[in-house]
Amino acid sequence: MNSSIRFKLFLMMVLEFFIWGAWLPLIFGYLPSLGFTTTEQSWILNAFPIAAIVGMFFSNQFADRHFAAEKFLAFSHFISGVAVLSLAFTRSFWPFFSLMMVHCLLYVPTISITNSIAFANMKDAQKEFGIVRMGGTIGWILAAWPFTFILVDWDKVHAANAHGITGWLGTVLSSGLTGEALQHGTRWTFIVAGIASLLLAAFSLVLPHTPPKKVTAGEDRFAWLESAKLLRHPFVLVLWLVTFIDAFVHNCYFNWTGSFLGSSPENGGVGIPGNWIMPVMSIGQVAEILTMFVLGATLKKLGWRATMVVGILGHAARFAVYAFFPNHPALIILVQVLHGICYAFFFATVYIFVDEYFPKDVRSSAQGLFNAVILGLGSLLANSICPYLMQTVFTHDGVTDFKNLFLVPLVAALLAAIALALFFRPPPKRQPEPAAAAAMAA
Numbered sequence: 001m002n003s004s005i006r007f008k009l010f011l012m013m014v015l016e017f018f019i020w021g022a023w024l025p026l027i028f029g030y031l032p033s034l035g036f037t038t039t040e041q042s043w044i045l046n047a048f049p050i051a052a053i054v055g056m057f058f059s060n061q062f063a064d065r066h067f068a069a070e071k072f073l074a075f076s077h078f079i080s081g082v083a084v085l086s087l088a089f090t091r092s093f094w095p096f097f098s099l100m101m102v103h104c105l106l107y108v109p110t111i112s113i114t115n116s117i118a119f120a121n122m123k124d125a126q127k128e129f130g131i132v133r134m135g136g137t138i139g140w141i142l143a144a145w146p147f148t149f150i151l152v153d154w155d156k157v158h159a160a161n162a163h164g165i166t167g168w169l170g171t172v173l174s175s176g177l178t179g180e181a182l183q184h185g186t187r188w189t190f191i192v193a194g195i196a197s198l199l200l201a202a203f204s205l206v207l208p209h210t211p212p213k214k215v216t217a218g219e220d221r222f223a224w225l226e227s228a229k230l231l232r233h234p235f236v237l238v239l240w241l242v243t244f245i246d247a248f249v250h251n252c253y254f255n256w257t258g259s260f261l262g263s264s265p266e267n268g269g270v271g272i273p274g275n276w277i278m279p280v281m282s283i284g285q286v287a288e289i290l291t292m293f294v295l296g297a298t299l300k301k302l303g304w305r306a307t308m309v310v311g312i313l314g315h316a317a318r319f320a321v322y323a324f325f326p327n328h329p330a331l332i333i334l335v336q337v338l339h340g341i342c343y344a345f346f347f348a349t350v351y352i353f354v355d356e357y358f359p360k361d362v363r364s365s366a367q368g369l370f371n372a373v374i375l376g377l378g379s380l381l382a383n384s385i386c387p388y389l390m391q392t393v394f395t396h397d398g399v400t401d402f403k404n405l406f407l408v409p410l411v412a413a414l415l416a417a418i419a420l421a422l423f424f425r426p427p428p429k430r431q432p433e434p435a436a437a438a439a440m441a442a
Contacts, residue, residue: 006132008207009118012073013135014142015200016114019077019107021143021285022193023084025278026186028387029259033183038387040093044100045255045383051104052375055112068211069117073110074204077197080106085194088187107197108375120210134289141285144278146192151177151185151275176273182262185274230366235426238419239350242312243370245416246346247378249315252409253339255386257281260322260402261332268402270329284339291340295348304353305424309417311346314338316413323406347374357426 031041083103090096115133122128153175162171177185231237261277263269272280299307321335354366394405 005121005208006128009121009132010135012114012117012200012203012207013132014139015196015203016110016139017136018139018143019081019084019193019196019200021140021282022196023087023189024254025144025258025281026189028255029262030183030186030189031387032391033180033186034091034096036093036096038391040097041387042384044093044097045387046380047097047100047104048108049376049379049383051101051108052379053372053377054105055108066212068209069113069120070204070207070210073113073117073207074201076106076110076113077201077204080104080110081194081197081201084190084197086190088190088194117207117210121208130292134292137285137289141282143192143196144282147189147278148173148176148275150188150192151182153177153181173275174273176275178262178264178274182274228369230369235424236366236369238423239353240369240373242308242416242420242424243347243350244373244378244381245412245419246312246315247374248381249312249319249409249413249416250342250347251379251382252386253315253318255382256390256402256405257322259390259400260326263400263402265327267398268326268400270326270332272329272333280333280336283333283336284343287337287340288343289340291344292348295344295352298345299349299352304349304426305420307349308346308424309421311342311344311349312413312417312420314341314345316410316417318342319406319410319413323403323410326402350374 027045031044036044080103083099083106086099087096087103090099118129118132122132149172152172156175157168157171160171160175162168176182231240258277258281259269261270261272261280262274263271265271295307302310315338318335318338321331325331350370351367354370358366389408390400390405394401
């Protein structure tokens with residue numbers, strides 16, 4: 001693969017995940033400000049996991065078999081970009097929910113389509129895909145930084161009348177929005193995501209041509225129907241159930257962290273300025289890149305089960321710090337690095353385990369089985385109950401009991417780690433190779 005194509009594929013991944021990373025972290029605190037009930041919030045948040053479940057079938061069984069991938073990407077990002085851009089100007093539930101559903105139904109399949117475009121234009125996927133896919137993680141990180149200048153209290157900046165570029169910049173970076181002003185300003189996340197989506201729609205037209213896939217003789221047109229049969233194997237069932245719990249815990253982090261970081265200490269939070277919430281959360285993605293470099297060696301030394309247990313315990317450790325040390329902002333910021341361990345050591349390891357362990361004829365079914373729970377069912381559960389837990393069960397008189405709130409995912413993570421350690425017993429198989437770690441990053 002020449003450097004020009006590699007750069008195009010890398011930039012494609014940057015924009016693909018920039019879109020998602022722009023609107024996701026702050027939407028959980030934005031929806032209550034629009035006056036939506038917890039049930040309405042859950043419906044909006046669940047547009048993505050519902051689309052992930054639908055998209056798994058649509059992208060694998062229809063889209064990439066009937067359309068040139070780059071043209072499908074252009075069309076999807078144009079329509080989904082207009083939809084997410086419109087969210088910034090929408091205040092009523094049904095229009096908001098409808099636009100979010102349109103965005104997600106068209107965006108989610110593009111995650112698989114971008115992978116298809118990348119793989120179709122690589123000579124050595126195992127060697128080249130990790131580098132290209134890392135663009136997605138970088139895109140998520142980059143999505144956080146425009147908001148250090150967007151979510152700013154400009155009245156405070158003007159009143160300070162700072163002298164010189166250094167003084168002005170310092171004032172801007174330390175004058176983040178808070179409270180209702182931050183919630184109102186969060187609509188800019190949809191504007192930024194929409195612009196990025198429209199840019200990717202245009203950029204897709206210069207990507208390498210990737211024609212529709214042909215259905216080969218004997219290929220199951222509905223391979224996803226076969227995936228459920230894999231649950232007959234006890235070790236697959238245990239791993240699938242633990243993955244479901246860990247996906248729930250993982251999405252509790254996204255549901256609650258932004259509000260926790262932005263809430264004042266008087267209301268039980270950390271008190272981080274609004275323009276720094278997304279950059280702080282992006283530390284996890286930086287750590288993820290670094291963790292992926294040691295994942296292969298870790299797998300070879302610890303094996304599948306121990307590596308995944310460490311990944312789950314990373315969630316437990318992070319929520320323990322949230323619950324018991326909320327008055328230590330530096331520690332809260334530092335603990336974000338555990339995201340790399342949480343994601344790479346569990347989710348990426350699950351993907352690699354499936355790729356390494358299962359025979360080629362059932363590998364796609366197995367990946368689909370775990371994709372459905374990681375991107376769909378786990379998120380669906382979290383988005384259905386997290387708004388209710390935070391805003392109704394653990395919030396009284398405007399003050400949230402974050403300590404007991406965070407004990408919910410902490411206990412869930414501990415139980416999942418124990419279950420995996422005791423009951424995950426796959427039959428003997430070859431040891432994982434370090435090179436396999438390059439196959440997956442997020």
